[in-house]
Amino acid sequence: MSAPDNDIIQAAQHLGSAKNIAVLTGAGISAESGIPTFRDALTGWWSKYSLTDLATPQAFARDPERVTRWYDERRCIIAQCRPNPGHVALATLQRAIVEQGKRFTLITQNVDRLHQAAGSTDVIELHGTLWVWRCVDCDKEAEERGPAFQSFPPHCTCGGLRRPDIVWFGEDLPADAMDAAERAVASCDFFMSVGTSAEVYPAAGLIAQAVHAGADVLEINPTATSFSSQATWSVRGKSGEVLPLIVQAALGVGARNGRACPRYM
Ligand code: OAD
Numbered sequence: 001m002s003a004p005d006n007d008i009i010q011a012a013q014h015l016g017s018a019k020n021i022a023v024l025t026g027a028g029i030s031a032e033s034g035i036p037t038f039r040d041a042l043t044g045w046w047s048k049y050s051l052t053d054l055a056t057p058q059a060f061a062r063d064p065e066r067v068t069r070w071y072d073e074r075r076c077i078i079a080q081c082r083p084n085p086g087h088v089a090l091a092t093l094q095r096a097i098v099e100q101g102k103r104f105t106l107i108t109q110n111v112d113r114l115h116q117a118a119g120s121t122d123v124i125e126l127h128g129t130l131w132v133w134r135c136v137d138c139d140k141e142a143e144e145r146g147p148a149f150q151s152f153p154p155h156c157t158c159g160g161l162r163r164p165d166i167v168w169f170g171e172d173l174p175a176d177a178m179d180a181a182e183r184a185v186a187s188c189d190f191f192m193s194v195g196t197s198a199e200v201y202p203a204a205g206l207i208a209q210a211v212h213a214g215a216d217v218l219e220i221n222p223t224a225t226s227f228s229s230q231a232t233w234s235v236r237g238k239s240g241e242v243l244p245l246i247v248q249a250a251l252g253v254g255a256r257n258g259r260a261c262p263r264y265m
Contacts, residue, residue, distance in 0.1 A: 007233040008242065011218045012249035014232075015093075018190035018216070020103040023090060024181075024206050025239075028195020028221060030114050032084040032240035035077065039197050056169050064153035064161050071164045075130050076148050083118035086194070086239035089247040091119035096251050105184035109196060109203050111166050124177050124184075126203050128166035135160040173202060181206060191215040194239050198225045218246075 015021065027037035037044045049070070053059050060067045083091075090106060097104040106123050108115055111130040115123045134141040137160025154162040167173055181203075185191065191210035198204040207227045210217050219231040220242045228234040235242050 005235075007235050008246055009249065011216075011233040011235070012246045014216045015190055015192075015218070015246060015250035016252060018102070018188075020188045021093075021097060021190045021192070022105045022107065022181075022184045022188035022206075022210065022215075023192040023194060024196060024203065025090075025106070025108045025110060025115070025194045026196025026198075026203075027110060028197075029086045029108075029239045030081070030084070030110055030112055031195065032086065032238060033081040033112075033114055035081055035112060035114075037195075037197075039199065051169065057171060060161075060163060060168070064163075068149070068153040068161075068163065071130060071166075072149050072152070072154075075144065075164070078112045078114075078130060079145070081112070081114065083114045084240040086243040087114050087118035087120070089243035090115065090194075093247045093250070094120055103184075103188075105181075105188070107181045107184065107203075107206065109200070111164075124181050126167070126173050126177050126181060128164070128174070130164050130166060132165040133162045134165050135162050137161070141165060178202065182209065185209045185215075186213050188213065188215050190218070192218045192220065193225075193227065193231070194220045194243065196221070196225070198227045220246075 027035070031037055038046050041047055054067055054070050094104045094106065106115060106120050108123055108125060109127050111125070111127055113129055113131055131143055131145065132141050133144050133154065135156035135158060138156060138158045140156055140158070156162050185206050186209065188210060191207070193207050196204070198207055207217070208230070211230050217231045219225065219228055219234040220237065220239050222236055222238055224234070
C-alpha cells in the first residue's frame with residue numbers, strides 16, 4: 001500500500017472513539033502467514049478439492065482415512081506458520097482497548113489459532129480448531145501439537161474414530177460461541193469484517209447484524225464481497241498491511257493536534 005487513504009483515516013478515528021468493538025475474521029487474515037484461503041480462485045482449498053469430499057460428516061462417514069489425512073496435512077502446514085502483522089495488530093488493539101476500560105470481542109471462523117499465538121485472548125472460535133481432535137464414540141478430546149499421525153484414520157484408546165474438532169458443513173456451530181458472538185455484535189458500536197468472503201452462514205450473518213445494530217462497519221478485503229456496499233468503509237487491501245495502519249492511527253500513535261496521524265508500523 002502507498003499512503004493511507006481517507007477511508008482508513010476516517011475509520012481509524014471512529015475506531016479510536018468506539019466503546020464496544022467486535023471483529024469477525026476469516027481465512028484472509030491468515031493468508032499472509034502462508035495459509036491458503038478456501039475460495040480464492042487458483043490458491044483456495046476449494047479450488048483444488050471438493051468441499052463435499054472433505055468437509056462434511058457424510059464425507060467422513062464415507063472415507064474417514066481420506067478426510068483425516070487431509071485435515072492432518074493442514075494441521076502440519078499450519079504448524080509451520082506464524083502470526084502476521086494483521087494478527088499482531090488485532091492483539092495490540094485488544095490490549096489497548098481493554099486497558100482503556102472498553103469492550104473488545106474477537107470472533108473468528110479460522111481454526112488455526114494464530115490470533116491466540118499473536119496474543120489475542122478470549123477469542124470466540126465459531127468453527128472450532130484444528131489443534132483439537134476428538135473421539136466420535138466417547139467424545140474424549142486431546143490437543144494435537146505433535147508431528148503427523150502415524151496411521152489414518154486415527155483411533156481413540158476406546159477404539160472409536162477420531163476427527164478434528166472443527167465444524168463441518170451441515171453441522172451446528174457451538175451454541176455458546178455463536179450466542180457470545182451475537183451478543184457482542186448486537187451491542188457493538190464498531191464492527192470490523194476482516195478477510196472473509198462472507199459467504200458461509202451463520203457466521204456471515206453477523207455482518208448484517210452489525211449493520212442492523214447501527215454500528216460503524218469496516219470491511220478489510222482485497223476484493224469486494226456481497227456486504228461491501230453495506231459497510232461504512234470498505235477498504236481494499238491486505239489485512240497484514242491495512243490493520244497495522246488503522247490500529248496504530250486509532251490508538252493515537254503519532255497523534256498531532258488531537259487528530260490521529262496514521263503511520264506505518
Ligand atoms: P474464504 O476463502 O471464503 O474467503 C477468504 C477471503 O479473504 C476472500 O474474500 C479473500 O478476498 C480474502 N483475502 C485473501 N487474502 C487476503 C488478505 N491478505 N487480507 C485480507 N483478506 C484477504 O474464507 P472464509 O470467509 O473464512 O469453514 O470462509 C468461511 C468458511 O468457509 C471457513 O471458516 C471454512 C470454509 O469452508 C469451515 O471449514 C467450516
